[in-house]
Amino acid sequence: MSFSLSAQYGNGRYTFVFLNTNPNKAELSQAEVDSLQAGHMNNINRLVKEKKMIAAGPFFTGGGVFLFDTDLEATQAILSSDPAIAANRYILEVFSTDPIPHNAVKKTLCTLWDKNEADVEMAMNYYFVRYKPNKADENVAAVKTNRFTENLIGSVSKKSGRNTIIGALNLNDNEGQLIFYQSDIEGGIESDFAAHELVKKGLMTYEHDQIYFPKGVFCEK
Template structure:
């Protein structure tokens, strides 16, 4: 299973975060565990999981999927170098998705340019699987727009998220924030960071100005990713 997971996480594309900002060319997918999924045998679950991982490996080799990673608590994320419509077609090829094991959220996305965030992702495509080291200290923060608030238009600016990135980097070190993405159509932002503190530094991200104002909510999770994909040491 470890070898399959390592292969699934390999990134197949290097790109400039700042150069691609504003194009909306990438697609980010949340795979949320379906609480109402059908009760099936363990053998059927194992078969679906094998097909799920094989499909991920195929999409990575086809250079359509940039990244895949699971949360510690279940579910996971996909990042594609395809537009939303192509991504939706691709997702139908996943047997676990076809079997309604996940509830999907699909977003067009751009990197958030900031001098505290690495400007490129580093490909691990040429690495031997045995040489890929899994990082256990990665965390993921999702900011979601509160669309019921009449001031929701204010969320469209990244200024508040950039201020938070600057604050966290100053407090915890320049290498803490390793990636940031903007979900287009005013759907919020995503931040990847690393921390050796058990449970991460969630309180720092809860201090986002728009969260305090009620314009956004946030989710904080630990996530598996291989070391080096964000060009970190």
């Protein structure tokens, strides 16, 4: 399995995992791909029932994310149980993370463990933004504060409504921040997030994508 070594440190409450599609994955038959995908989904459902995984969701452009209520060491042991990961279908990035406290978003995560699988609604209008520090810049230490991201959260909430941003997470050890938001505008409101002050200064880059994610994880209605 492939892990991002630079991201396996920190002491946050939660663990966030990026499953990046491996461009060098082995060529498999459709039957083999279907079997791995079935095992992948069964494993996700098992981890949710065991109250280890909070949520999982794919990006519309490929790959996806996991959110665990386990520390880094426990998470890395858990990841090996996924047949698609074991088959090297993904390149993983593993981060320690905590919610970003802000009056425009909830300060905690909500688990859906007590819900029946059939009652969990997967949202189609959710978008995801990832801010990454530009570690080649000598001023990158300024990224350690999420004050600039908090300012952006407030700005977007004021412009587009308090219910637009549903959750925000800080990746520990100066690894950036994540924002989940909802929008009925096709393509979302990417330009608003590109206006991040540190992105404009070149201290951060950002990624923006639509994500299929369980509704309620960020305590949103």
